[in-house]
Amino acid sequence: MRIHIIGGSGSGKSYIAALLSDKLRIPHYDLDDIFWDNQSNEYGVKAPEDERDRRLREIIGLDSWIAEGVYRSWVGPSFAAADKIIVLMTPLSVQEERIWKRYEERIAGIVPGKKRETLEGIRNLLAWNKDYNLTKLPNLIGHWDYKDKMILVRDNLDLLELQLM
Numbered sequence: 539m540r541i542h543i544i545g546g547s548g549s550g551k552s553y554i555a556a557l558l559s560d561k562l563r564i565p566h567y568d569l570d571d572i573f574w575d576n577q578s579n580e581y582g583v584k585a586p587e588d589e590r591d592r593r594l595r596e597i598i599g600l601d602s603w604i605a606e607g608v609y610r611s612w613v614g615p616s617f618a619a620a621d622k623i624i625v626l627m628t629p630l631s632v633q634e635e636r637i638w639k640r641y642e643e644r645i646a647g648i649v650p651g652k653k654r655e656t657l658e659g660i661r662n663l664l665a666w667n668k669d670y671n672l673t674k675l676p677n678l679i680g681h682w683d684y685k686d687k688m689i690l691v692r693d694n695l696d697l698l699e700l701q702l703m
Contacts, residue, residue, distance in 0.1 A: 539564060540598070542616050543606035545626030546671045547663055548636035551606040554626065559604055567597050569607025581655055587612070608670065610678050623687045625679055630671050634664055 539562060543551045552568060559566040572593040575583040584590075591612065597603055598619040605616050617623060641660045643649040679688065 539602050540619055540621045541604045541624060542613070542620040542622075543604065543624045543626065544608065544610070544675070545628060546630070546633050546675065547608060547667045548633035548640070549626040549628040550636075551608070551626060554624070555604045555606040562602075562604075564602035564604060565600075566604035566606060569594075569605055569609055569613065572597075573607070573609060573612075581659055610674065617682070617684050617687075620684075620687060622689055623684050624689045624691060625675070627675075627690060627692050629692075630668060633667060633671070637664060637667065 541558065541564075543555055543558075545551050555566040555568070558564075572590050573585060575585045594605075594613065594616060597605055598616050605613070605620075607613065637660065640649065641655055644655060679685075679690070
């Protein structure tokens with residue numbers, strides 16, 4: 539089984555990917571880990587595109603996987619290889635609440651963060667996420683060739699009741 543999960547920041551992608559990974563006993567991959575340069579001490583530094591694309595090819599070359607991320611443009615090979623594409627359409631207000639909570643937990647040291655987030659960065663993320671949810675994601679799913687693979691989810695926990703196999 540090959541599953542790609544897409545949705546805005548704070549939509550629950552990582553949470554659902556982990557639950558499905560346990561339920562289906564297949565590995566999951568956070569695409570943030572290959573998009574961002576994890577060797578950089580700065581927040582927001584992208585990995586080189588050739589490295590990012592190579593790592594994506596490695597993941598989708600496996601027999602079973604769950605890939606999750608907010609990305610659209612460079613993950614076409616993953617969409618093509620996926621058996622199912624889960625689109626999380628969590629309400630924007632819920633996503634924004636989760637983004638703020640995650641930021642506060644990382645600043646307080648309750649939850650480890652990979653990079654140093656800033657208040658300005660979170661404000662930029664909130665603005666970007668709003669545009670993504672209201673414009674970019676609807677345009678993507680309205681015009682793509684993968685509607686036959688798509689599962690649109692508004693309440694993430696409903697996903698666990700679906701028969702994906």
